[in-house]
Amino acid sequence: MTWRASVLTLFPAMFPGPLGQSLAGRALETGIWSLDVTNIRDFAQDRHRTVDDTPFGGGAGMVLRPDIVDAAVESVADGRKVVVLTPRGRRFTQVDARRFAAGPGIVLLCGRYEGVDQRVIEARAMDEISIGDYVLSGGELAALVLLDSIVRLLPGVMGAAESAVDESFSTGLLEYPHYTRPAEWQGRRVPDVLLSGNHGAVAAWRQAESERITRERRPDLWAPHASAPIAAP
Numbered sequence: 034m035t036w037r038a039s040v041l042t043l044f045p046a047m048f049p050g051p052l053g054q055s056l057a058g059r060a061l062e063t064g065i066w067s068l069d070v071t072n073i074r075d076f077a078q079d080r081h082r083t084v085d086d087t088p089f090g091g092g093a094g095m096v097l098r099p100d101i102v103d104a105a106v107e108s109v110a111d112g113r114k115v116v117v118l119t120p121r122g123r124r125f126t127q128v129d130a131r132r133f134a135a136g137p138g139i140v141l142l143c144g145r146y147e148g149v150d151q152r153v154i155e156a157r158a159m160d161e162i163s164i165g166d167y168v169l170s171g172g173e174l175a176a177l178v179l180l181d182s183i184v185r186l187l188p189g190v191m192g193a194a195e196s197a198v199d200e201s202f203s204t205g206l207l208e209y210p211h212y213t214r215p216a217e218w219q220g221r222r223v224p225d226v227l228l229s230g231n232h233g234a235v236a237a238w239r240q241a242e243s244e245r246i247t248r249e250r251r252p253d254l255w256a257p258h259a260s261a262p263i264a265a266p
């Protein structure tokens with residue numbers, strides 16, 4: 034069954050954008066996933082096609098109206114989870130990517146200006162998701178980030194060559210470093226163990242490097258791992 038992505042945006046020309054290329058683009062062409070993009074402005078009621086208004090309580094910026102956003106969501110609603118991209122949301126992780134990839138698809142609502150009226154977020158029980166602690170000018174790039182991370186996990190998108198088993202976060206650790214030919218470059222040699230042909234030694238070196246890098250760079254990931262290691266999926 035085709036995994037379905039629906040995007041609600043004021044800037045439909047931003048899609049599929051980078052997702053039309055490479056792995057995701059090929060998977061879109063072969064029908065592993067589908068993408069429909071809805072212009073929120075098509076649900077405006079007046080002849081100026083207004084979608085936003087000034088915030089109650091005052092302050093800068095504009096807020097997307099709940100009635101217009103609700104009509105846009107209704108036009109694609111079919112039981113899939115509706116996600117609103119917002120810097121106030123829960124931080125998106127690889128665990129979320131895996132969970133969405135296992136489902137029927139996703140509806141992504143891209144905010145602009147100050148964001149979306151909170152009532153429609155609650156009425157539709159939307160998942161409020163952020164991609165990180167910084168502010169973008171719109172939800173479109175965040176939606177592309179979510180889709181990229183999810184689509185590559187769909188069955189048949191990645192070959193064995195691009196396996197998701199070892200990679201960063203899948204075991205709760207960052208991945209070990211990679212090397213290819215030439216074996217010596219600008220006086221820098223590839224670690225000897227990788228040239229040894231000893232698979233057990235290579236695996237042990239990679240595990241140790243994963244642990245060292247995670248401990249050094251990401252104590253937040255390392256702390257839960259050190260007490261309860263997560264097995265590879």
Ligand code: SAH
Pocket residue numbers: 117118119120121142143144145146147148149162163164165166167168169170171172173175
């Ligand atoms: N004033 C708002 C920010 C609005 S940014 C606030 O401080 O919370 C405009 C839109 O960009 C948001 O509605 C959201 O859809 C998107 N956006 C901005 N930063 C984001 C982030 N880190 N993650 C996901 N979406 C983001």
